[in-house]
Amino acid sequence: MSTKEGPQTSRRGPYAKSAERRQAILTAAHAVFAAHGYRGGSLQDVANRAGMSQTSLLHYFPSKSQLLLAVLNWRDSITGDGTVPPDPEESLVDAVLRQARFNEDVPGVLELYTVLCGEAVTEGHPGRDYFTERFERLRRSYARQLEQLAGEGRLRPGVDPATAAASLIALWDGIQTQWLLAPGSVDMAGCLRAYLDLVLLPE
Amino acid sequence: MSTKEGPQTSRRGPYAKSAERRQAILTAAHAVFAAHGYRGGSLQDVANRAGMSQTSLLHYFPSKSQLLLAVLNWRDSITGDGTVPPDPEESLVDAVLRQARFNEDVPGVLELYTVLCGEAVTEGHPGRDYFTERFERLRRSYARQLEQLAGEGRLRPGVDPATAAASLIALWDGIQTQWLLAPGSVDMAGCLRAYLDLVLLPE
DNA sequence: TCAAAACTCGAGTAGTCACTCGACTTTTCG
DNA sequence: CGAAAAGTCGAGTGACTACTCGAGTTTTGA
Numbered sequence: 001m002s003t004k005e006g007p008q009t010s011r012r013g014p015y016a017k018s019a020e021r022r023q024a025i026l027t028a029a030h031a032v033f034a035a036h037g038y039r040g041g042s043l044q045d046v047a048n049r050a051g052m053s054q055t056s057l058l059h060y061f062p063s064k065s066q067l068l069l070a071v072l073n074w075r076d077s078i079t080g081d082g083t084v085p086p087d088p089e090e091s092l093v094d095a096v097l098r099q100a101r102f103n104e105d106v107p108g109v110l111e112l113y114t115v116l117c118g119e120a121v122t123e124g125h126p127g128r129d130y131f132t133e134r135f136e137r138l139r140r141s142y143a144r145q146l147e148q149l150a151g152e153g154r155l156r157p158g159v160d161p162a163t164a165a166a167s168l169i170a171l172w173d174g175i176q177t178q179w180l181l182a183p184g185s186v187d188m189a190g191c192l193r194a195y196l197d198l199v200l201l202p203e
Numbered sequence: 204m205s206t207k208e209g210p211q212t213s214r215r216g217p218y219a220k221s222a223e224r225r226q227a228i229l230t231a232a233h234a235v236f237a238a239h240g241y242r243g244g245s246l247q248d249v250a251n252r253a254g255m256s257q258t259s260l261l262h263y264f265p266s267k268s269q270l271l272l273a274v275l276n277w278r279d280s281i282t283g284d285g286t287v288p289p290d291p292e293e294s295l296v297d298a299v300l301r302q303a304r305f306n307e308d309v310p311g312v313l314e315l316y317t318v319l320c321g322e323a324v325t326e327g328h329p330g331r332d333y334f335t336e337r338f339e340r341l342r343r344s345y346a347r348q349l350e351q352l353a354g355e356g357r358l359r360p361g362v363d364p365a366t367a368a369a370s371l372i373a374l375w376d377g378i379q380t381q382w383l384l385a386p387g388s389v390d391m392a393g394c395l396r397a398y399l400d401l402v403l404l405p406e
Numbered sequence: 407t408c409a410a411a412a413c414t415c416g417a418g419t420a421g422t423c424a425c426t427c428g429a430c431t432t433t434t435c436g
Numbered sequence: 437c438g439a440a441a442a443g444t445c446g447a448g449t450g451a452c453t454a455c456t457c458g459a460g461t462t463t464t465g466a
Binding site (some may be wrong): 013016040043064 | 427432434436
């Protein structure tokens, strides 16, 4: 990640506080994009929340689209990219439900994801590639885990791992949208658990 | 729908071509919002596609938000609002799959829905109420149909109709997003059929 | 036939947008 | 220390936004 390459380029390092200022910008941008989306959010709003001028913001992130990508990658570094369960002992069900409950508790995480994911299918949206690749990666990852469970006889007969992988991701995303619009009417973790109970057989 | 009420208000009817001009605007706006979203789409773009000035457009739809709501309601009049199967003889499975294939074939329908649905969870979005109410209505409708199937013993034991209703809608929406980003990698109808095969028992 | 409503549109208006420029201050590191 | 990079920001830039105004043209319906 760091740009320490090249023979003798860039003889100076950043200020001591640079990293935390970048972080302040990311935090502010996360909130703004979550609340208003990419197109609806303004750099001025981000700069105000981060406590600096818009010009200074652009010193750290030279364009709005690069700021968006930085926010998306930062989100991944917090919540994980969804593919690798941190604890190899943890079952697929537990990992999914734990992540779902985590997302429910941290404000803004679901808003950002849902809003940008919808926006990303529009023409020329800078987040489009991010979401395309994310879905591809997630489908492969879940399909692999389901195939392994199938090998252990834990998959209900007739269930196709690839279809179930795409369906699990789709269900997860879709239930998030419903939950954001009516938090009291939808049980996110319950829906995910119910689906996995259908797909998987008891041990 | 028509505004023929009131004692003697509005003594003049619209021009003969007004209805088709309104329709041209709706068609253009549908395409613009589908391609760029509500915030990313401009009235100028809509007016250009409809072949008129922006001022004339605003004569028919006095604000951008009212245009959006008109587009959403028009979409419902075309695709149906998803609750009532046109043919009472048609099974739930057949109705879902037929609608899914229809949406797949008509360009722009899914784009509009997916983009606006994501955007709608942002602050102050004029489509928020539309989607909130739509989800509420759909959940009730599918839950009722699943309850009826449960009464006929067609529901797999342990499946909760309300949970399955929300899950079916969520799965549907989520798989649309994946399909729009990678049409070749996802089988929309296949995922829906697979889910319904899990939830329902063969007759 | 004809007044008045329906319609059309060029020309604004005030605002916001992402982004640039250039001058200034602050910090790093040899 | 001191040179130079890193960081800061006020003041633009031009483009675009939704929307208004007013004046002209077209159509309707009695």
